Amino acid sequence: MKICELSSVGWQRDRTILDEIDLTIQAGEHWVFLGPNGCGKSTLLKLMCLREWPTRGRLRLFGQDFPGHPVFSAQRRIGLFETRQIEGLIENYPSLSILEAVLLGMNGTLPRYVSPTSEQILRATEMIQAELPPALRPDSAISPLSAGERRRVLLLHCLASRPDFLLLDEPFENLDIRAQLHLQDQLMKTLPEIAASVLVVHRIQEIPPQVSHAALMQRGRIIAAGVCEDVLTSENVSRAYEIPLNLSVERRPFRQYQWSRI
Incomplete structure (x- = not known):
């Protein structure tokens, strides 16, 4: 089942924030969005939870086009985590x-x-x-x-x-390590019960092991998307952040990513 589909989606106000976004999130997939500040991660979440409409392209949630269907019933199927709430x-x-x-x-x-x-x-x-x-x-x-x-x-x-679809915008930001790990443990227990999710983080170390897919963003575009093993590579991450980075993976007791500057 397709939870969210974006086809050639763009979003613009006084400048282009998102450009030519193509992404499909299926039931059973748990995504992480990574990229530098200002690349459009949080704006993309706003489209996915129907707080904003694309200025071009096509957005479908739960098999329905938006705009074009009642918003409230779809929003009740979406959980949105924003710290300012x-x-x-x-x-x-x-x-x-x-x-x-x-x-x-x-x-x-x-x-x-x-x-x-x-x-x-x-x-x-x-x-x-x-x-x-x-x-x-x-x-x-x-x-x-x-x-x-x-x-x-x-x-x-x-x-x-x-909710069927859980969106989390930087849930670990500005937390000390103890608070971060407690929240991450709670999230790890939660994700298997959710049909699909998207997590926005700044640090690759914050990615929970249950995350199955990743999208790397740069300047309003998705430059790589797919299963974590294919997307989260030193080459792709260096390209997204425009700085040489080395990515390593610790797989015991569970998968955890680390990065360092080359």
Whole structure:
């Protein structure tokens, strides 16, 4: 099943941000997007979650063309992880609890405005207890939490609606190594339950072992795409970042990439 198809897609405002993007994401595939700052990775995610429309080309999600079909029903099948989401919630609702954040992801509405069912409360509570440490209780406020803890809550918020397609925009950025590994562990448990996903990262070391496919971007174009073993090579990565890089792979206990300057 094709989850997302982009054919000759471009996106432009005062300048061209994306140009001639051709990419198909199938069910069962988990992708990582890599490339230098400003190459269009985050803009491409905005198209995939229907926050923006292509200015040219064709976009299909779940077998439907967009624009051309109702957006809301498709968006409910998409989970979007953006770190600014949780910060915006805290700014607008300083007393927001972990449980409320998860229920918001489940229903699209804060429980203080629309009462959730007992089944929804039970499911949200079970998610929290299964994925977060005991110190992070369902009634704990989010505002005092560390950046890493907030992002673990945000991941539960994104998963609460049981999305088919999960998009994560730089989830590990500015986290210390402990927080990064905890979030990565949580993500590793999650990916097998999702039909397809796209992860944007800056550092190749952050790629979880479950990622099956990679796309390298440069100046608004995809310069290489396919299974990780074919795409993530020293030659391709050096081309994307326009600097000589050596890429190595550690395969035990699981696959992990490292890069260094030549």
